[in-house]
Amino acid sequence: MQATPQTPPPTPEPIARVERRALLLLVLIGLLVCGFLAYVMYARGVFESTQRLVLVANDSEGVIVGMDLTFSGFPIGRVQRIELAEDGKVRIVIDVPRKDARWLRTSSIFTMERGVVGDTRIRAFSGILTDPPLPPDSERVVLEGDTSAEIPRLVASTRAVLENLEAMTGAESSINTTLAHLSTVTERLSGRYGMLTGLLGSEDNAKKIIATLDRTNALLARTDQRLNGQGGVFDGTQAAVNQLTLVLTDARASLQKVDAVLVEAQAVGANARMASADLGALRAEVEVSLRKVNQLVDEVNRKWPFARDTEIKLP
Structure with a gap:
């Protein structure tokens, strides 16, 4: 039976190398x-x-630590913690990098918007960037806008609008009454006398107005014929004026003779009797001319009654 060779135990040097590699990797x-x-x-x-x-x-509903403060859609700050103050208000502490703090001014407005869908957003609005910068550790009141809180008021307003629409479209509503009156007026306008019937209310009233206008036109035509026609008042007056002009011309010539005689009377004092005789004859001529003028003036007043005194007095 052949003996199995035994594996010699590892030396300490390879184990130490593996340990160093493992430590280096860690x-x-x-x-x-x-x-x-x-x-x-x-x-x-x-x-x-x-x-x-x-x-x-x-309140801090929807606000979490790490939420961004945005300006024009860009994050310029981050919520670090949320605290409850002694007066029951919520203090939201935000860290703003100094390089982005230049967008915040003393006139900046901060809003917190809560939508029906989506997260709460905190925004900053700076309308006048030339205002002084916002100092560190400043406290500002945030304006809150909760869309879900507006839903009950919106529903109430919608209900009121629907009730008003129902009242407006009812059988006894003012709109239906107005439409009925408008239909009546439209029917009148489409009648025989058109708009005149619509304005006066009936065709009989419109017929009376038209008859009155016809009579007025006829009267005006007769009056125009009497005044401006052949042999009318204006024609007779023109003839009288022409006669008056002739008479006045004669009177003027007579008066010129009187003036000449008076000059001679003043120049020649010895012939006073002869000058007086001439003056008497000329005076008689002037009286005749003035009587003619009075007759013509009376004739003019008879044809065209001027309200004035027509008497001519001799000097």
């Missing part, structure tokens, strides 16, 4: 983990210089 894995953690912390802004901002709200 150290390398630890360094990788630490490097990854350091990178994550750096990416999360743990090592950045920050300033604190405190937002005061009525």
Whole structure:
């Protein structure tokens, strides 16, 4: 029977080499983990210089640690903790990197929006970027907008609108009454006298108005014929005016003769008797001319009654 050869025990040197490799591998894995953690912390802004901002709200529903504070859609801060103040208000402590703090001003407004679907969002709005920067450790009241809280009021408003629509479309509603009146007016407008019937309410009233207009037109036509026609008032008045012009022309000539005689009378004092005789004759001519003028004026007043005094007095 042949004996089985025995394996010699391992020497201590290979075991020590394996232990060193394993230890080196563990150290390398630890360094990788630490490097990854350091990178994550750096990416999360743990090592950045920050300033604190405190937002005061009525409740912290939907707010969690690590939530972002956004400005124009970009995250500029992160919620670090949530506290309950002595007055029952909620204090939301936010760390804002100093490089992003330039977007926050003393006039900035902070809102917290809660939607029916989706997470709660905290936003910052800075309308005037030229205002002074927001100091560190500032406290601002956040404006809250809860969409779910508006649903009951929206439902109540919708119900009121539906009730109003039902009242408006009912059989006795004012809209139906107005439509009925409008239909009546439309029927009148499409009648014989058109819009005149719609305005006056019936065809009889419209017929009376039309008859009155016809009579008025006929009266105006007769009046125009009497005034402007052949032998009318205006025609007779024109003839009288022409005669009056002739008479006044004669009177003017007579008066010119009187003026000449008066000049001669003043120049020649010795012939006073002769001048007086001439003056008497000329005065008689003037009186005749003035009587003609009075007759023509009376004729004009008879044809066209002017309300004025037509008497002509001699000097």
